[in-house]
Amino acid sequence: MAAFKGKAVVSQSGGPTVVINASLVGVIEEAAKHAEITELLGSKHAVRGMRDNQFVKLSGLDPQMLEVLAQTPSSGLGSSRDKPDAAYCQAIFETFKKNDVKYFFYIGGNDSADTARIINEMAGQANYQMRAVHIPKTIDNDLRNNDHTPGFGSAARFVASAFMGDDLDNRSLPGVKIDVVMGRNAGFLTAASTLGRSYPDAGPHLVYCPEVPFDTKQFVQDVQAVLDRLGRCLIAVSEGISDSNKKEIAAVLVEQSGKAVERDSHGNVQLSGSGVLGDELADLVKKQVKFQGKPRVRSDTFGYLQRSFPGVNSSVDLVEAREVGRLAVRWAVQEDHSGTVLIQRASAGSYKAEFKKGKFEDVARTARHMSREFLNEKGNDTTQAWKDYALPLVGELPKITVIV
Amino acid sequence: MAAFKGKAVVSQSGGPTVVINASLVGVIEEAAKHAEITELLGSKHAVRGMRDNQFVKLSGLDPQMLEVLAQTPSSGLGSSRDKPDAAYCQAIFETFKKNDVKYFFYIGGNDSADTARIINEMAGQANYQMRAVHIPKTIDNDLRNNDHTPGFGSAARFVASAFMGDDLDNRSLPGVKIDVVMGRNAGFLTAASTLGRSYPDAGPHLVYCPEVPFDTKQFVQDVQAVLDRLGRCLIAVSEGISDSNKKEIAAVLVEQSGKAVERDSHGNVQLSGSGVLGDELADLVKKQVKFQGKPRVRSDTFGYLQRSFPGVNSSVDLVEAREVGRLAVRWAVQEDHSGTVLIQRASAGSYKAEFKKGKFEDVARTARHMSREFLNEKGNDTTQAWKDYALPLVGELPKITVIV
Numbered sequence: 167m168a169a170f171k172g173k174a175v176v177s178q179s180g181g182p183t184v185v186i187n188a189s190l191v192g193v194i195e196e197a198a199k200h201a202e203i204t205e206l207l208g209s210k211h212a213v214r215g216m217r218d219n220q221f222v223k224l225s226g227l228d229p230q231m232l233e234v235l236a237q238t239p240s241s242g243l244g245s246s247r248d249k250p251d252a253a254y255c256q257a258i259f260e261t262f263k264k265n266d267v268k269y270f271f272y273i274g275g276n277d278s279a280d281t282a283r284i285i286n287e288m289a290g291q292a293n294y295q296m297r298a299v300h301i302p303k304t305i306d307n308d309l310r311n312n313d314h315t316p317g318f319g320s321a322a323r324f325v326a327s328a329f330m331g332d333d334l335d336n337r338s339l340p341g342v343k344i345d346v347v348m349g350r351n352a353g354f355l356t357a358a359s360t361l362g363r364s365y366p367d368a369g370p371h372l373v374y375c376p377e378v379p380f381d382t383k384q385f386v387q388d389v390q391a392v393l394d395r396l397g398r399c400l401i402a403v404s405e406g407i408s409d410s411n412k413k414e415i416a417a418v419l420v421e422q423s424g425k426a427v428e429r430d431s432h433g434n435v436q437l438s439g440s441g442v443l444g445d446e447l448a449d450l451v452k453k454q455v456k457f458q459g460k461p462r463v464r465s466d467t468f469g470y471l472q473r474s475f476p477g478v479n480s481s482v483d484l485v486e487a488r489e490v491g492r493l494a495v496r497w498a499v500q501e502d503h504s505g506t507v508l509i510q511r512a513s514a515g516s517y518k519a520e521f522k523k524g525k526f527e528d529v530a531r532t533a534r535h536m537s538r539e540f541l542n543e544k545g546n547d548t549t550q551a552w553k554d555y556a557l558p559l560v561g562e563l564p565k566i567t568v569i570v
Numbered sequence: 571m572a573a574f575k576g577k578a579v580v581s582q583s584g585g586p587t588v589v590i591n592a593s594l595v596g597v598i599e600e601a602a603k604h605a606e607i608t609e610l611l612g613s614k615h616a617v618r619g620m621r622d623n624q625f626v627k628l629s630g631l632d633p634q635m636l637e638v639l640a641q642t643p644s645s646g647l648g649s650s651r652d653k654p655d656a657a658y659c660q661a662i663f664e665t666f667k668k669n670d671v672k673y674f675f676y677i678g679g680n681d682s683a684d685t686a687r688i689i690n691e692m693a694g695q696a697n698y699q700m701r702a703v704h705i706p707k708t709i710d711n712d713l714r715n716n717d718h719t720p721g722f723g724s725a726a727r728f729v730a731s732a733f734m735g736d737d738l739d740n741r742s743l744p745g746v747k748i749d750v751v752m753g754r755n756a757g758f759l760t761a762a763s764t765l766g767r768s769y770p771d772a773g774p775h776l777v778y779c780p781e782v783p784f785d786t787k788q789f790v791q792d793v794q795a796v797l798d799r800l801g802r803c804l805i806a807v808s809e810g811i812s813d814s815n816k817k818e819i820a821a822v823l824v825e826q827s828g829k830a831v832e833r834d835s836h837g838n839v840q841l842s843g844s845g846v847l848g849d850e851l852a853d854l855v856k857k858q859v860k861f862q863g864k865p866r867v868r869s870d871t872f873g874y875l876q877r878s879f880p881g882v883n884s885s886v887d888l889v890e891a892r893e894v895g896r897l898a899v900r901w902a903v904q905e906d907h908s909g910t911v912l913i914q915r916a917s918a919g920s921y922k923a924e925f926k927k928g929k930f931e932d933v934a935r936t937a938r939h940m941s942r943e944f945l946n947e948k949g950n951d952t953t954q955a956w957k958d959y960a961l962p963l964v965g966e967l968p969k970i971t972v973i974v
Contacts, residue, residue, distance in 0.1 A: 182742050184735075210974050222974050231971055238970040240738035247743065331588075331878035334644035338586050339651065343874075440852070441845015441871055448844070467845055469870030470747075474735035476968035478881065564880040566642040567635055570614050570626045 169499055170295050172268025174203045176224065179212040179274035179281075180247070181305065182240035183317030184324075184479045185487035189273045189301050190243065191236040192491020194224050200499045203269060212246035212274075213281065216258040219265070236488060239474040241273075250281055259288045262296070270298040271494050276309055276533050279506055283526035286504050297498040300506040300526060301490050305473045307354035308533035311524060313511040316490060319483030319559035321348070321472050322358035326563055328468060330362035333369035333400050334566065340398035341462030342389060342451050346444040348472050351376050351406045353536045354556075355472065359402035360548045361556055362563045369400030376406035377535050378545030380415050385447075386454045388546055393457045405443060405467075419446035441467045480561045486519055493521050517558035573903055574699050576672025578607045580628065583616040583678035583685075584651070585709065586644035587721030588728075588883045589891035593677045593705050594647065595640040596895020598628050604903045607673060616650035616678075617685065620662040623669070640892060643878040645677075654685055663692045666700070674702040675898050680713055680937050683910055687930035690908050701902040704910040704930060705894050709877045711758035712937035715928060717915040720894060723887030723963035725752070725876050726762035730967055732872060734766035737773035737804050738970065744802035745866030746793060746855050750848040752876050755780050755810045757940045758960075759876065763806035764952045765960055766967045773804030780810035781940050782949030784819050789851075790858045792950055797861045809847060809871075823850035845871045884965045890923055897925050921962035 176193045178186055190208075197206040206224040209215030222243070235242055250258065262270065262285070272282040279300040289296035302309050305321035325347055336343045349355035353375025360373060371392045374380055392399040407415045420442060444465030451463045490507045497503035505525045512518035540552035580597045582590055594612075601610040610628040613619030626647070639646055654662065666674065666689070676686040683704040693700035706713050709725035729751055740747045753759035757779025764777060775796045778784055796803040811819045824846060848869030855867045894911045901907035909929045916922035944956035 178742075182739050208974065224973075227973075234969045234971045235973065237968070238738065238972075239735045241742040242971075242973045244974060245742040327880050328875050331643045331880045332874055334642065334880075335586050335874050335878040338582075338645040338649040440869065441849055445845055445849075464874070465844065466873030466875065467871065468875070469872075470736055470739050470868070471732050471870065471872070471875070474739040476731050476735045476738075476970060564641070565638045566880060567638045567646075568642075569628075569631075569639065569646045570612065570648060 169202045170268060171202050171204055172266050173205045173207060174269035174271065175207050175209055175216065175221070175262065175267050176271040177209040177212050177216060177273065178241035178243045178245055179272065179278040180245060180303070181473055182245060183303055183305050183473055184239040184320040184475065185316050185483050186240070186273060186303050187238050187242045188236040188484050188487035189303060189316060189491035191232050192488040193271050193301070193495055194227065194232060196492040196495035198225070200495065202499045207265070207267070208243045211244035213248050213250050213254065213258060214246050216261055217254060219261050236484070237479070239476050249277060252284070255281065255284045255288060259285055263294060268296050269498050270296065271301055271498070272298065273301040273303050273491070275304040276529055276531055279526050280530035283530055286526070297502070297504045299494040299498050299503060300529065301494045302507060302509065302529065305355060306349050306352045306533070308350070308352040308535070309529045310532065310534045311528040312509050313519070314509060314559055316483060316487035317473070318354060319480035319561070320478065321355055322361065322556060323480045323560045323563070324472050324475055324478045325355055325358040325468065326361035326560055327478060329359040329370055329400070329402065330563065330566060336369060336398050336400045337568070339462070341464065342393065342399045342401070342455065344401045344403060344444050344447050344451070344465040346403050346405055346465065346467040348468065349376070349404050349406060351535065352533065353377050353404050356402050356404040357536065357540055357548045357552055358556060358560065361553065361560055364566060365568050367396055370402040371396065371399050372401045372546050373548055374401070374403045374407050374546060375536060375541060376404050376408060377538060378541060379410040380407040381409070382415070382450060386450065389451055390455050393455060393461060403443070403447060416443040416446065419450065423449070441465070443467070480559060482559055482561055489521065497523060573606045574672060575606050575608055576670050577609045577611060578673035578675065579611050579613055579620065579625070579666065579671050580675040581613040581616050581620060581677065582645035582647045582649055583676065583682040584649060584707070585877055586649060587707055587709050587877055588643040588724040588879065589720050589887050590644070590677060590707050591642050591646045592640040592888050592891035593707060593720060593895035595636050596892040597675050597705070597899055598631065598636060600896040600899035602629065604899065606903045611669070611671070612647045615648035617652050617654050617658065617662060618650050620665055621658060623665050640888070641883070643880050653681060656688070659685065659688045659692060663689055667698060672700050673902050674700065675705055676702065677705040677707050677895070679708040680933055680935055683930050684934035687934055690930070701906070701908045703898040703902050703907060704933065705898045706911060706913065706933065709759060710753050710756045710937070712754070712756040712939070713933045714936065714938045715932040716913050717923070718913060718963055720887060720891035721877070722758060723884035724882065725759055726765065726960060727884045727964045727967070728876050728879055728882045729759055729762040729872065730765035730964055731882065733763040733774055733804070733806065734967065734970060740773060740802050740804045741972070743866070745868065746797065746803045746805070746859065748805045748807055748848050748851050748855070748869040750807050750809055750869065750871040752872065753780070753808050753810060755939065756937065757781050757808050760806050760808035761940065761944055761952045761956055762960060762964065765957065765964055768970060769972050771800055774806040775800065775803050776805045776950050777952055778805070778807045778811050778950060779940060779945060780808050780812060781942060782945060783814040784811040785813070786819070786854060790854065793855055794859050797859060797865060807847070807851065820847040820850065823854065827853070845869070847871070884963060886963055886965055893925065901927060
């Protein structure tokens with residue numbers, strides 16, 4: 167099929183990452199190379215900008231500025247948590263037609279892939295010539311059919327570094343420390359807590375991911391055992407842990423303590439932007455674990471720093487995030503591609519990413535969980551297979567040493 | 571006075587910092603140069619190791635390992651929160667005599683300076699030839715008669731970077747975001763939140779330090795005004811804010827909401843290692859601030875990452891932390907100094923630190939607060955004087971840019 171001319175829209179959706187603007191810059195620099203793209207527009211605040219005709223021109227930007235933008239965390243175009251229904255998507259398609267938009271590049275997670283699919287299908291049904299490409303992004307690493315997703319490596323690097331430091335902190339002033347990590351229903355980011363362990367007995371000593379039902383009794387026993395052995399215990403807990411009935415542990419513990427559970431507009435317990443899970447787990451340890459009378463117990467909830475801290479990024483992640491942006495444009499213009507960009511891994515030799523064309527359906531809607539082989543049998547630590555998988559994505563971590 | 575020979579003890583006390591081991595390495599490398607120091611011992615877990623005769627030999631260490639140690643966060647020798655009384659100090663002095671310890675280097679804050687003073691006085695009263703030097707350290711930056719203290723610059727760099735990222739995050743998904751910063755009763759670290767503001771309307775938009783009594787009514791009005799103007803609001807709050815009766819706001823808000831206040835063994839509300847202050851302030855905003863119905867409100871408590879995150883440090887801070895360790899040894903051995911090492915600032919020209927001999931009393935016991943000139947009249951933002959003071963200590967921050 168011959169290439170066709172028209173404007174292009176690029177947009178960024180969902181939770182920000184440290185490298186999401188690298189993908190944006192990849193789109194910008196590649197679009198500039200193709201005469202088929204007559205103008206590149208950035209939609210402000212994702213679907214909202216597309217619905218409300220709120221665009222910013224992204225042509226002719228200073229190359230040096232683009233290099234700074236590529237390293238700037240969070241969505242430069244703004245983001246949105248709107249989940250567009252059919253009417254919303256129709257409004258977007260109307261805006262596209264009105265502006266002669268023929269190419270649509272959507273940087274986001276599985277929900278965004280589905281939105282791109284719907285708009286692409288609307289164009290098909292209307293015989294409107296258009297290409298839509300989803301560009302993967304999520305710190306949660308939960309897109310199906312991908313080895314990993316841009317944003318994850320840098321967030322994992324932040325988490326791994328944070329645990330290295332907090333382990334040294336907890337070694338210096340021993341006690342029980344609980345750190346709550348992002349990732350919703352996938353444990354990848356929590357598992358990253360172990361990547362910086364570099365000496366015997368280095369923490370975290372216990373790791374709880376959402377892939378394994380969380381048992382508060384077993385948790386207390388685990389903490390007691392580590393404390394008896396080492397005199398300290400550093401714990402990584404995913405914000406998304408839930409019990410065997412799939413009830414969020416944050417809600418379970420809050421209810422047990424007789425307080426009201428706060429839920430967001432979707433009915434979910436608010437996981438991020440609140441210290442409740444960590445505080446409740448700390449209370450549990452204070453009440454039920456014995457150590458020289460009363461153990462020193464603290465919790466930190468890492469929060470948004472994990473997805474937006476400037477200067478802490480994985481170079482592999484930065485490079486790949488930019489590349490998926492470039493490929494989305496090239497494949498749309500030159501190879502007639504509508505769908506997603508998949509990241510897979512060369513099966514032999516040292517780490518190498520392979521980029522492949524995928525269908526929207528390969529990633530849209532449902533999210534993936536972490537493979538069980540990445541967690542030990544008891545479900546409270548990671549395995550060597552996890553390290554082999556994750557370390558190349560995170561890059562070399564800061565060197566540390568211990569002397570006593 | 572002629573120099574005398576004997577063993578030396580070095581020790582690290584209180585909360586860890588990212589550069590506290592740089593001071594330790596400064597002591598180690600300088601001690602190796604002086605024949606007067608027959609052996610250098612590190613006491614494990616601060617005063618405990620000195621009381622209980624728990625030492626590690628620090629001579630003959632590999633220079634490359636020392637370079638890694640200098641960049642390793644947290645107290646490599648271990649720390650302690652013990653506040654030694656007279657009997658405890660006497661036990662330490664007995665250990666010193668038994669081991670022929672003639673030089674004592676104590677890396678810590680104002681309490682540690684006082685402990686060093688007491689032990690030094692015991693030696694004087696017993697006609698025991700000894701030199702004791704306090705080496706300054708605290709992320710809180712609250713040592714009197716110092717321009718600043720080692721540990722602060724790196725922690726401030728973490729805080730400034732964190733706010734740069736969180737501001738971009740909040741810009742992308744607008745709402746009210748409250749970040750709780752360490753520093754106990756001094757606002758320096760909270761004030762560091764503003765150092766990375768680099769574009770018009772960059773956050774944090776409101777900054778609350780312990781030096782100004784916190785008024786919850788005024789807080790709600792301030793947030794409402796920013797939200798009405800910008801549609802978003804990023805807020806930096808010190809963990810140590812208290813009301814005009816000096817009652818901690820965390821306690822005030824918890825009591826107002828009818829819950830029990832948890833206090834540590836010293837009777838203080840637990841400030842670090844808990845998300846309670848941020849969560850309570852977020853609840854207040856949710857209830858009392860109006861914005862398109864219900865504003866999106868989140869809080870994060872930065873926690874221990876501020877003092878122990880590897881790889882995020884200020885090079886000025888690293889250099890100075892090492893230098894105060896070196897000078898403590900040199901001055902004790904060659905210049906008969908017992909007391910502290912003060913860091914002051916050359917009054918003219920670009921930033922330059924000056925190191926001076928000080929008495930224990932210059933820093934011991936009481937802590938300093940932040941100068942009021944660093945905060946605006948309303949007490950909800952920093953001033954240009956603050957930037958002029960703090961930026962040289964933090965170093966060049968990551969470059970970012972915005973496009974919409």
